[in-house]
Amino acid sequence: MRVGIVGVGVTPFRPTTPEFSWKELMYDGAQRSYADAGIDPRSDVGSFITCAEDYYEGFGIFDEFTPDQLGAVLRPMHTVGGDGIQGLANAVMQIRSGLADVVVVESHSKASDILTFTGIVAHGLDPIWNKPLGGHPNYVAGLEMDAFLRGSGNRSEDCAAVVAANRQTALLNPIAAYGARVTKEQAAKSPALWAPLRQLDASTLADGCVVLVVAGEAAARKMRSEPVWIEGIGWASDSPSLETRDWVAPAYATLAAEMAYRLAKVRDPARSFDLAEVDDKFSYKELQHLEALRLARKGHAGKMARSGDLAAGGKLPTNVSGGSLGCGNVLEASGLHRVAEAALQLRGEAGRLQLDGVRRAVVQSWRGLPSASGGVAVLGVGR
Amino acid sequence: MTANIARWPGAELGSKDLENGKVTTQRYRPDAKFAWSAGEAMSRFLAELQQGRLIARECKNCGRILFPPRMFCEECFRPTDEWVYVKDTGTIETYSISYLDTDARRITEPILVGVVSVDGASPKMGIMHYFGEMATGEIRIGMKVQAKWRPAESRVGSVLDIEYFRPLHGVDR
Numbered sequence: 001m002r003v004g005i006v007g008v009g010v011t012p013f014r015p016t017t018p019e020f021s022w023k024e025l026m027y028d029g030a031q032r033s034y035a036d037a038g039i040d041p042r043s044d045v046g047s048f049i050t051c052a053e054d055y056y057e058g059f060g061i062f063d064e065f066t067p068d069q070l071g072a073v074l075r076p077m078h079t080v081g082g083d084g085i086q087g088l089a090n091a092v093m094q095i096r097s098g099l100a101d102v103v104v105v106e107s108h109s110k111a112s113d114i115l116t117f118t119g120i121v122a123h124g125l126d127p128i129w130n131k132p133l134g135g136h137p138n139y140v141a142g143l144e145m146d147a148f149l150r151g152s153g154n155r156s157e158d159c160a161a162v163v164a165a166n167r168q169t170a171l172l173n174p175i176a177a178y179g180a181r182v183t184k185e186q187a188a189k190s191p192a193l194w195a196p197l198r199q200l201d202a203s204t205l206a207d208g209c210v211v212l213v214v215a216g217e218a219a220a221r222k223m224r225s226e227p228v229w230i231e232g233i234g235w236a237s238d239s240p241s242l243e244t245r246d247w248v249a250p251a252y253a254t255l256a257a258e259m260a261y262r263l264a265k266v267r268d269p270a271r272s273f274d275l276a277e278v279d280d281k282f283s284y285k286e287l288q289h290l291e292a293l294r295l296a297r298k299g300h301a302g303k304m305a306r307s308g309d310l311a312a313g314g315k316l317p318t319n320v321s322g323g324s325l326g327c328g329n330v331l332e333a334s335g336l337h338r339v340a341e342a343a344l345q346l347r348g349e350a351g352r353l354q355l356d357g358v359r360r361a362v363v364q365s366w367r368g369l370p371s372a373s374g375g376v377a378v379l380g381v382g383r
Numbered sequence: 384m385t386a387n388i389a390r391w392p393g394a395e396l397g398s399k400d401l402e403n404g405k406v407t408t409q410r411y412r413p414d415a416k417f418a419w420s421a422g423e424a425m426s427r428f429l430a431e432l433q434q435g436r437l438i439a440r441e442c443k444n445c446g447r448i449l450f451p452p453r454m455f456c457e458e459c460f461r462p463t464d465e466w467v468y469v470k471d472t473g474t475i476e477t478y479s480i481s482y483l484d485t486d487a488r489r490i491t492e493p494i495l496v497g498v499v500s501v502d503g504a505s506p507k508m509g510i511m512h513y514f515g516e517m518a519t520g521e522i523r524i525g526m527k528v529q530a531k532w533r534p535a536e537s538r539v540g541s542v543l544d545i546e547y548f549r550p551l552h553g554v555d556r
C-alpha cells in the first residue's frame with residue numbers, strides 16, 4: 001500500500017516569536033496543515049506523532065503536553081525523540097501495518113525560549129570522556145569540516161558558495177527567516193570561529209512549526225490535494241563517540257539513504273531526482289551529505305556548488321528552499337520542513353521558487369550537533 | 384538496615400567521602416536556561432492575576448468556559464471566542480495532606496494541597512493550589528473555598544499571587 005503526504009502546514013520561521021507560546025505555535029502549524037488536507041483532526045485522524053527533544057523544550061516529558069494543540073485529546077499519540085523524518089517513518093509504518101489510515105506528524109522549534117543553546121549542545125557530549133574538556137561544542141563541527149575537506153578534496157570556497165546560494169534563494173521563500181544577499185566573498189571572509197568553519201558557515205536558530213498529514217492510498221485519494229507519495233524512507237545513526245565515528249563520510253546519511261533507496265527502487269541516485277533538499281546546518285554538511293547520498297561523486301560536490309549545478313535550473317537543484325542556512329535552523333523540525341518544501345515543489349505550489357517538471361525528490365536530515373543521526377525520504381508524484 | 388542486620392559488610396560511603404575526594408566522581412552542571420514565551424492566553428491570564436482576577440476563554444461552539452484560558456478549544460479544535468472573568472471561589476475536587484517536605488523530611492505542620500474547580504468555569508476546569516486557615520480534620524472534598532490573594536503591591540503575575548485557598552464560610556454545600 002502506498003502512503004502519501006496529503007496535508008502541509010508550515011508557520012513562517014522567525015528569529016523569535018514572543019507573541020506565541022510553543023503551544024500556540026503548534027496550533028498554528030496544525031490548523032494550516034488540516035485546512036490544506038481538508039480534514040477534521042477530531043474525527044479523521046488515527047494517530048498523532050510529534051518529534052521533539054526535552055532539552056530543546058526546556059521541560060521533562062514533553063510528550064505529555066502535546067494533545068490539546070493538535071486536536072489529539074484522548075487519541076493515540078506519541079513522541080519520537082528525533083528528527084521529523086524519523087517521525088514520518090513511524091507514520092509510514094503505522095499506516096502500512098494497518099494501525100491507522102491517517103497519521104499527523106508534527107515538529108517545531110521554539111529555540112527563542114532557549115537562553116543557553118550552546119550549553120544544551122555541550123550537554124549532549126559524553127559526560128566522562130568529553131565534557132571535562134569544556135569549551136564551545138561547535139568545535140566538533142570545525143573538526144568535522146577540516147576532516148571532510150581534507151579527506152574529500154572539496155575546498156572551503158565551495159562551502160562559501162553554498163552559503164551564498166542558500167541565503168540568496170531564501171529571499172524568494174516567504175517562510176524563510178534569514179534570506180540575504182550574501183556573496184561568496186563575504187562568506188569566505190567572515191570571521192573564523194572554529195577554523196576552518198567561519199561564522200557564515202553556520203545556520204542560525206529560528207522558531208517555526210511544521211505539520212504534515214499522511215495517509216494510506218485509499219484515504220489519500222479522498223483528500224483535497226494531490227498526494228505526494230513517500231516512495232522510500234530510512235534512518236540511521238553512526239557512533240555517538242566522537243573518536244569512533246567517520247568524520248569524512250557521514251555513515252548515518254549513507255545508511256539512511258540505502259534504506260530509502262532500496263524501498264523506492266532507486267538504483268542510480270545521481271540521475272533519479274529532480275530536486276534534493278539535504279541538511280545544511282553547516283555549509284560543509286550540504287556537500288558532505290550530497291556525496292553520502294551518492295548524488296555527487298566523492299570529492300565533486302564542491303565543484304557542483306561552484307558551477308551552478310545545484311541552483312534552480314541546474315543538474316540537481318539542491319536546497320532551493322534556502323535550507324537551514326537561509327530559512328533558519330528549526331532543530332528537530334528541520335527534516336520535516338524540507339519534506340514540506342519538497343512536497344510543495346512536487347505539487348507545483350512552491351510559488352516563486354517553483355522549478356519545472358519536478359516529479360521525484362530526495363530529502364535528507366541530520367539532528368545537528370553533536371549527533372550522528374538522520375533520515376532520508378524519497379518523494380514522488382503521479383503513477 | 385533491617386531489624387535483623389545492624390550493619391552490612393563492606394565500607395559504607397557517606398557524603399563526606401564524596402566531598403573529600405575519597406572516591407572518583409565526575410561533576411558537571413549543565414548550562415540549561417530557558418525563558419518561555421507565555422503566549423497570548425497565558426500572558427493575559429498572568430496580567431489579570433496581578434490585578435487579583437481570574438480570567439478564562441469561552442468557546443461558543445461547545446459552550447465551555449476554558450480555565451486556564453487558551454486561544455484554541457482542544458475539544459472543538461477551533462479558536463476560542465471571548466475573554467470571560469471567572470470567580471476566585473470554588474470547590475475542592477481532591478486533596479492530599481502532605482507530611483513530608485520536598486526533601487522527604489517529616490514536617491510537624493502538614494501541607495494541604497489539592498485541586499479547586501473554579502466557579503464560573505466549566506467542569507474539570509480549575510487550579511491546583513495550597514489550602515490554608517483550615518485544620519487537617521476539617522478539609523474535605525466538596526468544601527467551598529476562596530482565594531487568599533497576596534497584597535496588590537507584592538503580586539508579580541504568578542499563580543503564587545494567590546497565597547492559598549481558604550474556607551468560604553456560610554455557603555458550604
Ligand SMILES: [Zn+2]
Pocket residue numbers: 442443444445446447456457458459460
Ligand atoms: Zn469548544
